[in-house]
Amino acid sequence: MNQDYISYMRSKVGHDKIILNFAGGILANDEGKVLMQLRGDKKTWAIPGGTMELGESSVDTAEREFLEETGIAVEALRLLNVYTNFEEIYPNGDKVQTIVFIYELKAVSEIKIENFQNEETLRLQFFSRDEIAQLESVSGKHRLMLDEYFTGEFALGH
Template identity: 70%
Template sequence: MADYISYIRSKVGHDKVILTFAGGILTNAAGDILLQLRGDKKTWAIPGGAMELGESSVDALKREFLEETGIEVEPVRFLNAYTNFEEVYPNGDRVQTVVLLYEVVALKEFDIAHFHNEETLSLRFFSPEEIARLASISDKHRLMLDEFLNHTFAMGH
């Protein structure tokens, strides 16, 4: 089923639901991490998105990463599952998110200089120092990035 979120929202409105997402961390040769400036919340985030019914987390990751960045990726390592975060979207939708996070590599050369669409206002690689100073990032994404940068992944998030 395409567009599971629209389907489930037609049944429950803005009530809180559990949704599963897949996200990917892509680094460049300098170790900087690609983040997207989200169109909905105007915050910097790890690229990724919601799984559709019948879709694996890896397939969702590849699809969403391509949609949000224009980059074809392949996961090389599963990093962690994050299950204890709640969000309220600008349209009033409430969710508890389950995020399956992967480290990814690009399958071919890419150029992010002019990429943008409805979901992604801008793309940029950030150094660990720049990430530490970012104010416009959610607690969930900050935790994911901190764990990746510190090479320590705790269970139970």
Template identity: 70%
Template sequence: MTQDYISYIRSKVGHDKVLLAFAGGILADQEGCVLLQLRGDKKTWAVPGGAMELGESSKETAEREFFEETGIKVEAIRLLNIYSHFDEVYPNGDQVQTLVVIYEMRALEEVDIIGFQNEETLKLSFFSEEAIAKEVTISDKHRLMLTEYFADSFALGH
């Protein structure tokens, strides 16, 4: 397959609701603040991650997507949770129920986020738990992931 999986599926079903698998990761600094990206499509803060391609594992997806969206090489060191009950509508009208596998990440190199930007990421920043609680531009799904991460308590059945 020469095109990405989402483009392939969308060529078949248009904007109709589909189930898609995603994976991402949470990377914390020495002070316990977590790295979030300001997304280019929705203009909201989010945990870095993205869609799984055919033939990829969720771990491979999380590591690849994290690098694509942050420029930081990481490795997944712990499975945190799987979130499967959230629906989304993207700005282009695509409807999806997401299945998201989230890992805790460890940086494989020095972390430098100054000036990183691309089509998917407008900005990167580290946030404390308190700052995230006050941030209004985080989706319910990402807020739940971060709440569970800071509590180090992960409920089954999301």
């Protein structure tokens, strides 16, 4: 297949709702703040991550997507949770139910976020739990993931 999985699926089903697998990760600095990206598509703050490609594991997806969206090479330390009960509509009209694997990550390359920007990421910044609570543009799904991370209590069935 010469095109990415989402493009292939969308060529078959248009904007109809489909289930897609995503993986991402939480990288904390020495102060316990977590790295978030200001997304290019939705203009919201989010945990870096993205769609799993055919033949890719969720760990490979999390590490690849994190590098693409932050410029930071990472290694997954542990699976934090799997979230399966969220639906989204993207700005282009695509509808999805997401299955999201979230990992705790550690950096294996230098963390340089000051001037990083690309089509998917407008800005990167480390935030504390209190600072995240003050952000208006964080989805309910990402708030739940971050709340669970900060409390260390991961519920089943999301």
